[in-house]
Amino acid sequence: MTSTSDDLADYALTARGLTKQFGGFAAVNNVDLSIRRGSIHALIGPNGAGKTTCFNLLTKTLAPTRGTIIFEGRNITNLRAADVARLGLVRSFQISATFAHLTALENVRVALQSQYGKSFQFWRSLDAVAPLNRRAEELLERVGLANARHLAASDLSYGKKRALEIATTLALEPQVMLLDEPTAGMGHEDIEPITDLIREAAQGRTILIVEHNLSVVSTLCDRITVLQHGELLTEGTYREVSSNPDVISAYMGGVDEL
Known part of the structure; x- marks a missing residue:
């Protein structure tokens, strides 16, 4: 075409x-x-x-x-x-690319840290990244993982792992x-x-x-x-x-x- x-x-x-x-x-x-x-x-x-x-x-x-x-x-x-x-322009992979030993909330927060220029500041206190928690929880709710936010990614079902991956992708605010x-x-x-x-994720992108x-x-x-x-x-x-x-x-x- x-x-x-x-x-x-x-x-x-x-x-x-x-x-x-x-x-x-x-x-x-x-x-x-x-x-x-x-x-x-x-x-x-x-x-x-x-x-x-x-x-x-x-x-x-x-x-x-x-x-x-x-x-x-x-x-x-x-x-x-x-x-x-x-x-x-953001890609997710066929094999889930989440951090297995981090919670669902922490996985999304890592993506948000990258989006807001804090990806190399893991040494900072939790208080320093607390403002990102609200946005992370909003994204988890959007993909149906609000009740699983404190579970390790490794403890999620396969389908929920893929939902978590979509949440981390959405955290990067992709246009495509x-x-x-x-x-x-x-x-x-x-x-x-x-x-x-x-x-649902396609709305606006x-x-x-x-x-x-x-x-x-x-x-x-x-x-x-x-x-x-x-x-x-x-x-x-x-x-x-x-x-x-x-x-x-x-x-x-x-x-x-x-």
């Missing part, structure tokens, strides 16, 4: 000709992405399609071999990962959140609450997700980009991509599997 200069302002994040080569292998090859501001956009594809590499390129965990990345009108192609995070497999490994009982949480659970994608996402072998296969609504013969072939199944 391409955008003209006239409508580029409608998009929070765009990539043009995005390519990443490892030796002679192109993990991502000439991919164009346009993520409309305020939308929930999914990046899907079979295993090995290049989805995670694409995420790593967009968040500057990897440097592209070629291509351009524009975030809110600014060329971020050559910026570092920490720089784009400060600008408001990139969520890598937010429902991976979850039982059915946890998927719906996390899906509702993502939908843009979300790009990699997600294998296509039933989640079908109900959550406004638009879907499909990758195959590192290249753009198609893009559209769930109805459009799920009925696309090339997508059906890529997933090696029938329409019922999409």
Whole structure:
């Protein structure tokens, strides 16, 4: 999908000709992405399609071999990962990245310390960071963890750990959140609450997700980009991509599997 200069302002994040080569292998090859501001956009594809590499390129965990990345009108192609995070492009990971032995409240407070420039002041007294507690408790309440604020992250269920990770991501006040497999490994009982949480977190911001659970994608996402072998296969609504013969072939199944 391409955008003209006239409508580029409608998009929070765009990539043009995005390519990443490892030796002679192109993990991502000439991919164009346009993520409309305020939308929930999914990046899907079979295993090995290049989805995670694409995420790593967009968040500057990897440097592209070629291509351009524009975030809110600014060329971020050559910026570092920490720089784009400060600008408001924040990624959560497939494996929960919380501190296991800190409480839920402490985990969110650490993220808030980073946001407010206090990330290297862990030696300070608890009184010094107490003003952050109120905001941390607000975020925990927002993700349904108010009653678990004093529990260690390691004592939370898997679904609640993912909710905590979303809370720590929200603490960074992102304009665009990139969520890598937010429902991976979850039982059915946890998927719906996390899906509702993502939908609520999308209010006032843009979300790009990699997600294998296509039933989640079908109900959550406004638009879907499909990758195959590192290249753009198609893009559209769930109805459009799920009925696309090339997508059906890529997933090696029938329409019922999409």
